[in-house]
Amino acid sequence: MGQIELKGVTKRFGDAEVIPPLDLQINDGEFVVFVGPSGCGKSTLLRLIAGLEDVSGGTINIDGRNATDERPAQRGLAMVFQSYALYPHMSVRKNIAFPLKMAKMSKAEIDAKVDHAAKVLNLSSYIDRRPGQLSGGQRQRVAIGRAIVRSPKAFLFDEPLSNLDAALRVNMRLEISELHNTLKTTMIYVTHDQVEAMTMADKIVVLQAGRIEQVGSPLELYRSPKNRFVAGFIGSPKMNFIGGAEAAKYNAFEIGVRPEHIAVGPTGDWQGRVTVSEHLGSDTFLHVETQHGLINVRAGGEVGVHHGDTVWLTPDRSQMHRFDQQGHAL
Amino acid sequence: MATQASRAAGRLMISPAVIVLFLWMIVPLGMTIYFSFLRYNLLIPGDHAFAGFENYQFFFTDPNFWPALINTLLLVGGVLLITTVGGILLALLLDQPMFGQGIVRVLVIAPFFVMPTVSALVWKNMFMNPVNGIFGWLANVFGVPPYDFLSQAPLLSIILIVAWQWLPFATLILLTALQSLDSEQLEAAEMDGAGPFSRFFHIMLPHLSRAATVVILIQTIFLLSIFAEILVTTNGGPGNASTNLTYLVYSQSLLQYDVGLGSAGGIVAVILANIVAIFLMRMIGKNLEA
Numbered sequence: 001m002g003q004i005e006l007k008g009v010t011k012r013f014g015d016a017e018v019i020p021p022l023d024l025q026i027n028d029g030e031f032v033v034f035v036g037p038s039g040c041g042k043s044t045l046l047r048l049i050a051g052l053e054d055v056s057g058g059t060i061n062i063d064g065r066n067a068t069d070e071r072p073a074q075r076g077l078a079m080v081f082q083s084y085a086l087y088p089h090m091s092v093r094k095n096i097a098f099p100l101k102m103a104k105m106s107k108a109e110i111d112a113k114v115d116h117a118a119k120v121l122n123l124s125s126y127i128d129r130r131p132g133q134l135s136g137g138q139r140q141r142v143a144i145g146r147a148i149v150r151s152p153k154a155f156l157f158d159e160p161l162s163n164l165d166a167a168l169r170v171n172m173r174l175e176i177s178e179l180h181n182t183l184k185t186t187m188i189y190v191t192h193d194q195v196e197a198m199t200m201a202d203k204i205v206v207l208q209a210g211r212i213e214q215v216g217s218p219l220e221l222y223r224s225p226k227n228r229f230v231a232g233f234i235g236s237p238k239m240n241f242i243g244g245a246e247a248a249k250y251n252a253f254e255i256g257v258r259p260e261h262i263a264v265g266p267t268g269d270w271q272g273r274v275t276v277s278e279h280l281g282s283d284t285f286l287h288v289e290t291q292h293g294l295i296n297v298r299a300g301g302e303v304g305v306h307h308g309d310t311v312w313l314t315p316d317r318s319q320m321h322r323f324d325q326q327g328h329a330l
Numbered sequence: 331m332a333t334q335a336s337r338a339a340g341r342l343m344i345s346p347a348v349i350v351l352f353l354w355m356i357v358p359l360g361m362t363i364y365f366s367f368l369r370y371n372l373l374i375p376g377d378h379a380f381a382g383f384e385n386y387q388f389f390f391t392d393p394n395f396w397p398a399l400i401n402t403l404l405l406v407g408g409v410l411l412i413t414t415v416g417g418i419l420l421a422l423l424l425d426q427p428m429f430g431q432g433i434v435r436v437l438v439i440a441p442f443f444v445m446p447t448v449s450a451l452v453w454k455n456m457f458m459n460p461v462n463g464i465f466g467w468l469a470n471v472f473g474v475p476p477y478d479f480l481s482q483a484p485l486l487s488i489i490l491i492v493a494w495q496w497l498p499f500a501t502l503i504l505l506t507a508l509q510s511l512d513s514e515q516l517e518a519a520e521m522d523g524a525g526p527f528s529r530f531f532h533i534m535l536p537h538l539s540r541a542a543t544v545v546i547l548i549q550t551i552f553l554l555s556i557f558a559e560i561l562v563t564t565n566g567g568p569g570n571a572s573t574n575l576t577y578l579v580y581s582q583s584l585l586q587y588d589v590g591l592g593s594a595g596g597i598v599a600v601i602l603a604n605i606v607a608i609f610l611m612r613m614i615g616k617n618l619e620a
């Protein structure tokens with residue numbers, strides 16, 4: 001079980017209200033990702049759930065039990081920190097065994113669980129090394145191992161992959177997703193990388209300045225963002241926004257079109273000059289200077305358009321997003 | 331210094347400093363060794379005849395030698411115990427967020443700035459004196475007879491005085507070490523179910539071990555040669571109850587004007603210091619590696 005419910009949770013540091021009253025429901029077995037720009041309160045929210053910070057108001061229920069005033073250890077959650085927070089003077093084995101030792105388990109039971117976790121995470125060959133003698137990815141795995149041995153109700157990850165290089169990040173992303181598939185435990189995952197959010201999440205929570213902008217599955221957020229912020233945050237490359245008279249044509253204050261929903265051709269709605277074209281093989285990203293500003297276009301890999309060419313762009317009207325003056329979707 | 335040429339140049343550059351340092355050490359040491367083999371008393375003019383190991387024999391068979399050796403070790407051990415344990419506790423206390431933290435820290439460091447002779451005299455006259463001291467006054471308030479620290483427990487009193495002087499040093503080094511502990515490690519331990527005591531023993535103490543090693547090594551070097559505190563408080567007495575090796579060397583060479591005997595004692599002290607240092611390095615020096 002691992003159902004977490006936040007009701008009217010607020011957090012203030014002195015006078016600064018970092019999290020205004022916030023409600024959120026996380027279901028058992030869900031993979032929930034918190035995304036948002038830096039400083040929006042993702043880590044703070046995670047630490048509130050973990051019990052490492054006290055809430056300033058509201059309640060946190062875990063499995064229907066009020067856990068607001070419980071200490072971190074009593075909540076039965078496990079956390080993987082961005083810096084891994086391994087204990088440097090203990091071997092990998094001792095690191096993983098530490099939570100079990102604190103729970104006063106018998107030696108035999110501890111050994112069995114540690115060996116099992118080490119096998120699942122491929123840690124066995126360096127089980128007697130110290131954290132200082134491991135690579136970043138291996139440390140990350142030890143940190144995850146330390147979290148899974150306790151069989152927690154939910155895992156909390158705070159940007160666990162941000163210290164890894166790009167290739168390793170993709171690998172670890174897959175490993176964590178696989179882990180979720182086998183364990184089926186609730187996971188809450190903080191990141192500011194929207195690719196991680198889109199690929200891993202069952203449910204994405206988009207935060208801005210401590211407020212929840214939208215909650216939904218990755219495709220829901222991609223297809224029907226509730227507002228301009230979510231529309232701009234989800235999707236890569238970013239959505240193009242056009243205001244003024246052009247938007248008025250569509251009865252909106254501002255319109256948004258994703259780069260992949262714009263066709264390039266010899267004729268079309270908007271004329272522009274290509275400033276940069278990035279050929280990636282599978283795709284070509286075009287930066288086109290038009291009378292409505294710079295527009296990013298994602299074209300096929302074989303498009304023969306180069307710097308300085310004049311092109312015509314046609315947005316796909318069925319995939320167009322319209323926003324009012326306050327940035328709400330129409 | 332990657333290449334052989336640059337390494338050779340480096341050696342050449344630092345050689346003057348090394349040579350000066352070496353002479354600085356070896357000349358006094360050589361002279362002391364030389365004197366320790368002479369029959370050399372300032373009250374007996376004339377030839378300084380070669381005496382062989384006579385001085386050493388005198389020093390070792392001096393009835394005060396073994397008590398002085400034991401006193402030295404007790405003094406060093408006692409002060410180390412008080413300062414490391416007390417230093418860790420004080421560092422934990424000072425690491426807590428509190429009102430007036432800056433001022434409190436300066437106050438804690440203050441004893442280190444007081445000269446040894448001055449602090450020993452302050453303790454002797456204003457704290458431990460049974461008539462004028464504050465402890466005597468306290469004893470009177472509670473209606474118990476005042477305790478004459480310096481004559482009844484001379485070595486312990488000196489240990490207390492010296493520990494008071496060195497506590498700030500230990501606290502300061504251990505406090506900086508404590509502050510360098512990654513707070514996420516403590517939070518991880520908290521999530522792992524470790525209570526305050528487990529966190530202290532499993533996370534903080536191992537983190538402090540390196541700093542504690544430095545504290546112990548540095549203090550040992552200074553504590554082996556404690557002298558001023560003994561001179562101004564007990565004069566090594568009553569009897570030889572608070573005489574350590576340094577003080578014994580002083581009383582033999584200067585009070586009896588016997589340079590040869592004093593030199594022999596000095597050499598014995600040097601050898602003892604080296605033995606202690608080797609033991610310490612063996613025991614805790616491995617903390618400093620890696």
Ligand SMILES: Nc1ncnc2c1ncn2[C@@H]1O[C@H](COP(=O)(O)OP(=O)(O)OP(=O)(O)O)[C@@H](O)[C@H]1O
Nearest residue numbers: 013016018036037038039040041042043044045192
């Ligand atoms: N202990 C604290 N005292 C005061 N303000 C704090 C404290 N911790 C965080 N804040 C503030 O709360 C806000 C949210 O911080 P938080 O660490 O949750 O951001 P984040 O979303 O995790 O950002 P990032 O992606 O950069 O990690 C920030 O504006 C930060 O300055």
Ligand SMILES: [Mg+2]
Nearest residue numbers: 042043044159
């Ligand atoms: Mg953060």
